[in-house]
Amino acid sequence: MAQASGGYYVPEQTRWPIVGSVALTTMVIGGINMLHGHGAGKYVLLAGTVLLLAMVFGWFGNVIRESQAGLNNAQMERSYRWGMAWFIVSEVFFFAAFFGALFYARQLSVPWLAGEGDVMKAITHSFLWPDFEATWPLLTPPATEGFDIPKATVPAWGVPALNTAILLASGVTLTIAHWGLLKNKRTQLVLGLAATVALGLVFLYFQVEEYAHAMHDLNLTLASGIYGATFYMLTGFHGAHVTLGTIMLIVILVRCMKGHFTPEHHFGFEAVAWYWHFVDVVWLGLFVFVYWI
Amino acid sequence: MAWRRFEQGDGFLNMALQKNRLMRGLLALSAGGLCAGTAQAGYEMNLVRGVTDASRTAYDLHMISLWVCVVIGVVVFGAMFYALFAFRKSRGAVAANFHENTTVEVIWTAIPVLILIAMAAPATKALLTLEDTSNSELTIKVTGYQWRWQYEYIDQDVSFFSNLAASSRDAVKANPAAVENYLLEVDEPLVVPVDTRIRFVFTSNDVIHSWWVPALGWKQDTVPGFISDAWTSIPEPGVYRGQCAELCGKDHGFMPIVVEAKTQEDYDAWLETKKAEAEAAKSGADREWTMDELVERGKEVYGTYCVACHQANGQGIPPAFPSLVGAPLTTGPIEGHVDIVLNGKAGTAMQAFAGQLNDVDLAAVITYERNAFGNTMGDLVQPSQIKAAR
Amino acid sequence: MATVAHEVDHHHGPARGLSRWLFTTNHKDIGSLYLWLALIMFLTGGALAMMIRAELFQPGLQLVEPEMFNRLTTMHGLIMVFGAVMPAWTGFANWMIPLMVGAPDMALPRMNNWSFWLLPFAFALLLSTWFMEGGAPAFGWTFYAPLSTTFAPDTTDVFIFAVHLMGISSIMGAINVIATVLNMRAPGMTLMKMPLFCWTWLVTAFLLIAVMPVLAGAVTMMLTDRHFGTSFFSAAGGGDPVLFQHIFWFFGHPEVYIMILPSFGVVSEIIPTFARKQIFGYASMVYAISAIAFLSFIVWAHHMFTTGMPVAGEIYFMYATMLIAVPTGVKVFNWVATMWRGSITFETPMLFAIAFVFLFTIGGFSGLMLAIGPADMQYHDTYFVVAHFHYVLVPGAIFALMAGAYYWIPKWTGNMYDERLGKLHFWLSAISVNVLFFPMHFVGLQGMPRRIPDYALQFADFNRIASLGGFAFGLSQLLFVYIMIKTVRGGVKATDRVWEGSHGLEWTVPSPAPYHTFATAPEIR
Numbered sequence A: 001m002a003q004a005s006g007g008y009y010v011p012e013q014t015r016w017p018i019v020g021s022v023a024l025t026t027m028v029i030g031g032i033n034m035l036h037g038h039g040a041g042k043y044v045l046l047a048g049t050v051l052l053l054a055m056v057f058g059w060f061g062n063v064i065r066e067s068q069a070g071l072n073n074a075q076m077e078r079s080y081r082w083g084m085a086w087f088i089v090s091e092v093f094f095f096a097a098f099f100g101a102l103f104y105a106r107q108l109s110v111p112w113l114a115g116e117g118d119v120m121k122a123i124t125h126s127f128l129w130p131d132f133e134a135t136w137p138l139l140t141p142p143a144t145e146g147f148d149i150p151k152a153t154v155p156a157w158g159v160p161a162l163n164t165a166i167l168l169a170s171g172v173t174l175t176i177a178h179w180g181l182l183k184n185k186r187t188q189l190v191l192g193l194a195a196t197v198a199l200g201l202v203f204l205y206f207q208v209e210e211y212a213h214a215m216h217d218l219n220l221t222l223a224s225g226i227y228g229a230t231f232y233m234l235t236g237f238h239g240a241h242v243t244l245g246t247i248m249l250i251v252i253l254v255r256c257m258k259g260h261f262t263p264e265h266h267f268g269f270e271a272v273a274w275y276w277h278f279v280d281v282v283w284l285g286l287f288v289f290v291y292w293i
Numbered sequence B: 001m002a003w004r005r006f007e008q009g010d011g012f013l014n015m016a017l018q019k020n021r022l023m024r025g026l027l028a029l030s031a032g033g034l035c036a037g038t039a040q041a042g043y044e045m046n047l048v049r050g051v052t053d054a055s056r057t058a059y060d061l062h063m064i065s066l067w068v069c070v071v072i073g074v075v076v077f078g079a080m081f082y083a084l085f086a087f088r089k090s091r092g093a094v095a096a097n098f099h100e101n102t103t104v105e106v107i108w109t110a111i112p113v114l115i116l117i118a119m120a121a122p123a124t125k126a127l128l129t130l131e132d133t134s135n136s137e138l139t140i141k142v143t144g145y146q147w148r149w150q151y152e153y154i155d156q157d158v159s160f161f162s163n164l165a166a167s168s169r170d171a172v173k174a175n176p177a178a179v180e181n182y183l184l185e186v187d188e189p190l191v192v193p194v195d196t197r198i199r200f201v202f203t204s205n206d207v208i209h210s211w212w213v214p215a216l217g218w219k220q221d222t223v224p225g226f227i228s229d230a231w232t233s234i235p236e237p238g239v240y241r242g243q244c245a246e247l248c249g250k251d252h253g254f255m256p257i258v259v260e261a262k263t264q265e266d267y268d269a270w271l272e273t274k275k276a277e278a279e280a281a282k283s284g285a286d287r288e289w290t291m292d293e294l295v296e297r298g299k300e301v302y303g304t305y306c307v308a309c310h311q312a313n314g315q316g317i318p319p320a321f322p323s324l325v326g327a328p329l330t331t332g333p334i335e336g337h338v339d340i341v342l343n344g345k346a347g348t349a350m351q352a353f354a355g356q357l358n359d360v361d362l363a364a365v366i367t368y369e370r371n372a373f374g375n376t377m378g379d380l381v382q383p384s385q386i387k388a389a390r
Numbered sequence C: 001m002a003t004v005a006h007e008v009d010h011h012h013g014p015a016r017g018l019s020r021w022l023f024t025t026n027h028k029d030i031g032s033l034y035l036w037l038a039l040i041m042f043l044t045g046g047a048l049a050m051m052i053r054a055e056l057f058q059p060g061l062q063l064v065e066p067e068m069f070n071r072l073t074t075m076h077g078l079i080m081v082f083g084a085v086m087p088a089w090t091g092f093a094n095w096m097i098p099l100m101v102g103a104p105d106m107a108l109p110r111m112n113n114w115s116f117w118l119l120p121f122a123f124a125l126l127l128s129t130w131f132m133e134g135g136a137p138a139f140g141w142t143f144y145a146p147l148s149t150t151f152a153p154d155t156t157d158v159f160i161f162a163v164h165l166m167g168i169s170s171i172m173g174a175i176n177v178i179a180t181v182l183n184m185r186a187p188g189m190t191l192m193k194m195p196l197f198c199w200t201w202l203v204t205a206f207l208l209i210a211v212m213p214v215l216a217g218a219v220t221m222m223l224t225d226r227h228f229g230t231s232f233f234s235a236a237g238g239g240d241p242v243l244f245q246h247i248f249w250f251f252g253h254p255e256v257y258i259m260i261l262p263s264f265g266v267v268s269e270i271i272p273t274f275a276r277k278q279i280f281g282y283a284s285m286v287y288a289i290s291a292i293a294f295l296s297f298i299v300w301a302h303h304m305f306t307t308g309m310p311v312a313g314e315i316y317f318m319y320a321t322m323l324i325a326v327p328t329g330v331k332v333f334n335w336v337a338t339m340w341r342g343s344i345t346f347e348t349p350m351l352f353a354i355a356f357v358f359l360f361t362i363g364g365f366s367g368l369m370l371a372i373g374p375a376d377m378q379y380h381d382t383y384f385v386v387a388h389f390h391y392v393l394v395p396g397a398i399f400a401l402m403a404g405a406y407y408w409i410p411k412w413t414g415n416m417y418d419e420r421l422g423k424l425h426f427w428l429s430a431i432s433v434n435v436l437f438f439p440m441h442f443v444g445l446q447g448m449p450r451r452i453p454d455y456a457l458q459f460a461d462f463n464r465i466a467s468l469g470g471f472a473f474g475l476s477q478l479l480f481v482y483i484m485i486k487t488v489r490g491g492v493k494a495t496d497r498v499w500e501g502s503h504g505l506e507w508t509v510p511s512p513a514p515y516h517t518f519a520t521a522p523e524i525r
Ligand code: HEA
Pocket: B068, B069, B072, B076, B112, B113, B115, B116, C142, C256, C257, C259, C260, C302, C303, C321, C322, C324, C325, C326, C328, C329, C330, C332, C360, C361, C362, C363, C364, C365, C366, C367, C368, C370, C371, C372, C376, C379, C380, C381, C385, C388, C389, C392, C393, C396, C397
């Protein structure tokens, strides 16, 4: 239950949001021009990205200074908690869209195109895609020309399994770090975090390796039909989130070393921890539905 | 025709008009008022009742739900307007202070539930009949194109395209009132036998379209790469008109549907002539054609297939639809011209016409384009050459 | 706490000049920004609608080419939904929620600024497509694949990223509302004592957080289908164009409740005030709102009855959709019961609220008819649908917005609006809106498809009537603009309570509400 104590800190003016908007718009314009093959595009995109980073550093720097100055009372912290929590929920639904596409393809569209389901689907198969067979992972799409036909699929019990272990381990090390923070054991905190960062980096390294292998050796690309599409979109967005999470962990690590956090006052740490665990859980979903079954 | 079909003052129509009067009373608003004015002039406002079981069922369900809503409306709005009148402050009303009553709240939650169940039952039954396309006597494949329909009579080897009639197209910017069945006329209608259980299978060549003839009682989307189906059985001969009902780009508003239901005999006769035509076309492809023949025929073909984008004067609507006047395509080497018309131009609105036009029509339209709108190439391409180029 | 208290005392009035608006963290400033943007977008989208109605005034093509007509329709829908109604409600949320729950400001003021300042950029991008080769989007506000993927021009990518920006904005805005409502309520204001407007917005915010990311996912898949060879929406690669529709409507249906729930909230504030009687069935109102929100997630395919779904699916979605009538009905009945044995006066906000209950319900009725699967095989993609959703959106959402604007503008500006002009605006709007949209039912039932620039002759008369109604309604809205600006400029000074029957915290602060309110929270018994 909320009790507004007299001192909820309402910041004065801020310049960062408008900077952020300009940055995002610049990035978008750059990106569009790249898509349409205008050379200048990538520089515009780069400029926007730099501006965005500046904004992020400026903005968070601002927030950190305030929290160091003790402006954030308990209620403020709760606001941050709600904010982060619901941000993560929105992320869940973003992934849900792509998982939804995956399930639809696996359970419905692919079997339908192969004639399973009602009469309509039988005709769909016999009239339109007579020699298409439903398999999952789908290696040969209904129309073969214009697609990169993969030689094989990415096996679950190789790198992916290893990556699963790595991420789970990183979850553990992160929790160890948290205990360290709560019990005010600096070394445990720093080492735990450092280990988590390391595991994150290793995960990313393996992921890149796997992509390289899949693309060059297996000829599995975004353009390999619905399997390649769902595979790369899901793992790709997850990879992007791991990257972001790792960067945030590094920032937190630095802040820990600077001694920013106290056992009772360390929301920054928790926020990143939540985020990391969320990325962790998403991976489990990926491992099961994209790689394994 | 079909649009006016249920006019023949059967009970339903009167019911419809009463309904409208009631709705008007209900609304007591000028939209209603104007309809009052127009209703007498014999305008129809209610759902097309159509001729098939499907359309009659849809109509009946429509009337049921409409009446349910009207009745509930009368009760709810009656109560509201009474309150507004009776409990006005200016009339010295003083506010009571009750603000909840579990019993009534339960009641007015339960009653709608019951009403809905009552409405859902017949709707479910109707859906099941509608979607059961089994044991059909005739199967017709309908393919949506931007912006025309293709009809294939399965295992009859009869197949043709159906385009917006030139009469309508020419009137769009002139005087629509002058043409009859404006925008609802085609160059070649779909002909079907009456009292036959016909199964339609739908697909699309490009984007999603939707095949809809109100008098038949349903519409069905045509999804590229998938087949969807529906069935009908038309009890009486007649001409039934409809339109594409799913936004499919520029000329979505200009791809009408005309279904001509004939008696079995007339239908069989029609089928024969169709088969004969197909033969003729085949043979036509083998003989040599003269310039004039080609140009004359090409003008027609251009009028139905090309004019929408490249315009009657061949000048198109740049940049989207380039001009053909003195263009590199129409004044360059004829092979290139043939190639583009046959296979289309990727990434542009230019479609591949190989599948849509036969050799003669292709040869004709290409020759025409090179010798019209001030293009004077003087060269021509024979159907046989098209056959070779395919 | 010393520093904190000190920090608070620091607060002073607004900064001078443009920087006030660019850099502000003040919920009232940001609320005003949202409202102004929404008004401008409403005028833009409305101007497009006027062109639509002008082209449809008579058979034949007089004003625009078919492609241009599709652009008008598409941009009209997009701008009205994403540019007018959604930002308008966020504006109300920013202005009123802190005042209603007794909070010093929104929970996350900086992010609040960003939520707004993404929008002008997003809409600048979207509108810029008019001036590019390829032109503005022409595939409908529902942008079905493959018309929006394989068959769409380059400018589609601008549209896609514009939608991304809008999504980010809405999500941040929603997070802010949730944090404010859950964490910033004055002591003693339990959730079940909270004004219904806050309740509706709390639930709306949940909907936003659940569906805006899905929309982002949908446009992202469009983007990759267009440029990176994925085949989510193409059978050739094992995907399905209909998959797009499922994803879109999983967003799209809750979206329509995102537009209407806050309307319910405002109406539930206004009717008790002018009936001088407490809202009837507060608790059941809260449950109804939640039930509607829950149901809105499981009914999406009622937009897809004609796509050839398996029949079991059609039956399920028909049932689920019909159910929504029940909680919505509860709300309607409760409003009527609130008026019952009240002591009613008819100031402009009340007039709009009454028209809302009346006309929204009619839109709801046609919605229920559309839910009947076999009948929708006829209704679908006709003007009957257009009539349905304009009844719930224009005399629905838009009327509620106007009711709210008249209701609270004295608190915002400290001035009373001109009651005479207000009533004039109401009657002009209430009449013309029906002349505009009611005939659309008839042409729809008689078989006129949507999204067509030209129509068969038997539709001519009702279309002419609708167009005339449209112009009348459009011009009437210019009166609204005039009244609002006039009130901002000055007028009879408003009292703090403004309305005789007013209730709630927002009426305990001075009019106009000072730049900073509730720096120390009020006590609620
Ligand atoms: C604010 C926006 C809003 C709201 C509130 C609603 C509310 C409802 N809508 Fe609507 N709808 C739209 C906006 C909205 N809709 C839009 C924009 C589209 C078109 C999208 C596009 O294709 O472009 C659309 C399309 C649409 C369709 C698809 C039509 C088609 O394309 O074929 C359907 C089908 O079921 C539908 C149903 C409903 C239902 C059942 C409700 C219910 O919530 C209504 C419930 C309310 C009532 C029923 C009235 C009050 C109740 C009582 C008085 C109780 C007693 C009543 C009974 C028991 C009958 N809507």
